[in-house]
Amino acid sequence: MGKFYIDGGKRLEGSLRVQGGKNAVLPILAATVLNGDISYIKDCPKILDVSTMINILKSIGCSVKWEGKTLIIDSSTVSSYEVPENLVREMRSSIIFLGSVLGKYKKVIISYPGGCPLGPRPIDLHLKALKQLGVKIKEEHGFIICEASKLTGAKIHLDFPSVGATENIMLAAVLAEGKTVIYNAAKEPEIKDLQDFLNGMGAKVSGASTDIITIEGVKSLHKVEHKVIPDRIVAGTYLIAAAITKGEVKLTNVEPNHIQAIISKLKEVGCKIHEEKNSVYLKAPKNLKSVDIVRTQPYPGFPTDMQAQMMSLLTMTKGTSIITETVFESRYKHVEELMRMGADITLEGRTAIIKGGLDLTGTTVYAKDLRGGAALIIAGLVAKGTTIVEGAKHIERGYERIDKDLNLLGASIRKEN
Numbered sequence: 001m002g003k004f005y006i007d008g009g010k011r012l013e014g015s016l017r018v019q020g021g022k023n024a025v026l027p028i029l030a031a032t033v034l035n036g037d038i039s040y041i042k043d044c045p046k047i048l049d050v051s052t053m054i055n056i057l058k059s060i061g062c063s064v065k066w067e068g069k070t071l072i073i074d075s076s077t078v079s080s081y082e083v084p085e086n087l088v089r090e091m092r093s094s095i096i097f098l099g100s101v102l103g104k105y106k107k108v109i110i111s112y113p114g115g116c117p118l119g120p121r122p123i124d125l126h127l128k129a130l131k132q133l134g135v136k137i138k139e140e141h142g143f144i145i146c147e148a149s150k151l152t153g154a155k156i157h158l159d160f161p162s163v164g165a166t167e168n169i170m171l172a173a174v175l176a177e178g179k180t181v182i183y184n185a186a187k188e189p190e191i192k193d194l195q196d197f198l199n200g201m202g203a204k205v206s207g208a209s210t211d212i213i214t215i216e217g218v219k220s221l222h223k224v225e226h227k228v229i230p231d232r233i234v235a236g237t238y239l240i241a242a243a244i245t246k247g248e249v250k251l252t253n254v255e256p257n258h259i260q261a262i263i264s265k266l267k268e269v270g271c272k273i274h275e276e277k278n279s280v281y282l283k284a285p286k287n288l289k290s291v292d293i294v295r296t297q298p299y300p301g302f303p304t305d306m307q308a309q310m311m312s313l314l315t316m317t318k319g320t321s322i323i324t325e326t327v328f329e330s331r332y333k334h335v336e337e338l339m340r341m342g343a344d345i346t347l348e349g350r351t352a353i354i355k356g357g358l359d360l361t362g363t364t365v366y367a368k369d370l371r372g373g374a375a376l377i378i379a380g381l382v383a384k385g386t387t388i389v390e391g392a393k394h395i396e397r398g399y400e401r402i403d404k405d406l407n408l409l410g411a412s413i414r415k416e417n
């Protein structure tokens with residue numbers, strides 16, 4: 001696996017365009033199965049998770065090709081409703097094919113995704129909802145076998161506003177008979193992007209961004225062209241990278257409304273932020289201040305996907321800060337790596353207490369998951385000497401070119417395979 005070498009101590013300055021959204025495009029790629037036609041996905045990020053999705057699409061019979069930053073998928077040739085086990089293991093969010101393949105072909109076989117570095121990630125809410133749409137589900141030898149003679153709209157209340165479950169229900173309900181209503185739906189911007197994509201191919205979905213989503217089943221769908229929304233987590237990651245180096249940056253292709261929870265915390269640490277229609281400017285203070293508490297929550301709360309990067313920033317502030325991770329049970333794999341670099345962090349269950357203001361020192365650390373890996377690169381930007389972040393593959397699951405982007409802003413990062 002590749003490694004990143006980061007020489008710390010460089011201030012980030014300048015301007016950068018943010019890539020298209022990973023968490024928006026993954027469900028959209030699964031949704032391309034539904035139209036049995038061509039989908040043009042513009043500003044599709046060239047990341048490892050997208051490659052895995054492409055491999056799944058090809059394995060079930062789609063033809064897929066790139067034209068610049070546009071991914072073109074033809075799903076008229078789908079010949080299998082079985083999602084290969086090795087690819088589901090590579091990327092947990094491939095469980096999103098459950099809804100789309102089932103919605104289109106009334107049958108799907110997919111392996112059970114199991115746990116992941118963030119702790120247990122159950123899919124009980126997904127399966128319970130699909131049963132309400134009329135799906136018969138068998139779980140055998142680690143596989144989930146779903147079948148329905150027909151899918152029928154239903155009223156579904158989610159016990160938790162799960163992003164994945166909301167997406168799977170939307171995908172399964174688009175071609176179902178009658179109306180489906182999801183109560184306590186996830187409100188993430190990526191859900192709205194999926195709604196826009198589905199409506200672009202002729203679906204009748206409304207209510208995304210609120211906690212009630214309505215899907216009126218339609219008989220058929222057609223060709224679609226769609227531009228993916230900007231990646232709010234990549235934007236947040238780069239703003240924090242600038243803040244930790246006491247830098248000054250402007251990010252373009254950003255939807256400021258999507259990152260208000262992150263902006264609010266960056267203001268608390270003392271950054272000056274200026275928002276425009278599709279861009280954000282940040283200037284960091286000379287001395288960063290600690291924050292009382294960062295609590296991860298479903299959108300519009302502070303994103304769990306930004307918790308690790310925020311922690312790196314808080315190691316550099318004056319005073320003690322607290323982070324509480326309420327979404328995932330064990331999303332603190334980056335803590336011991338940050339401590340190896342000299343950070344003072346105490347874990348008490350889901351809470352992390354960060355005593356800021358100590359110097360970090362470059363050493364070899366390991367990226368155990370995507371965002372935790374990004375957090376280590378951020379820490380490396382201010383550590384004394386060279387930080388080696390192993391496990392580059394995890395980071396490349398979601399960042400198109402983190403080394404090149406940060407180097408453009410003045411960092412000194414190189415990658416070795």
Ligand code: UD1
Nearest residue numbers: 023121122123124125126160162163164165298304327328
């Ligand atoms: C989560 C994030 C999403 C992020 C994505 C990628 C939240 C709420 N969701 O989405 O913003 O983009 O990771 O990192 O922040 N759960 C169940 N049963 C289920 C499904 C979920 O108990 O069937 C629980 C999980 O254990 C977890 C929580 O719900 O505690 C998070 O759920 P969910 O939103 O489904 O996770 P993702 O879809 O992976």
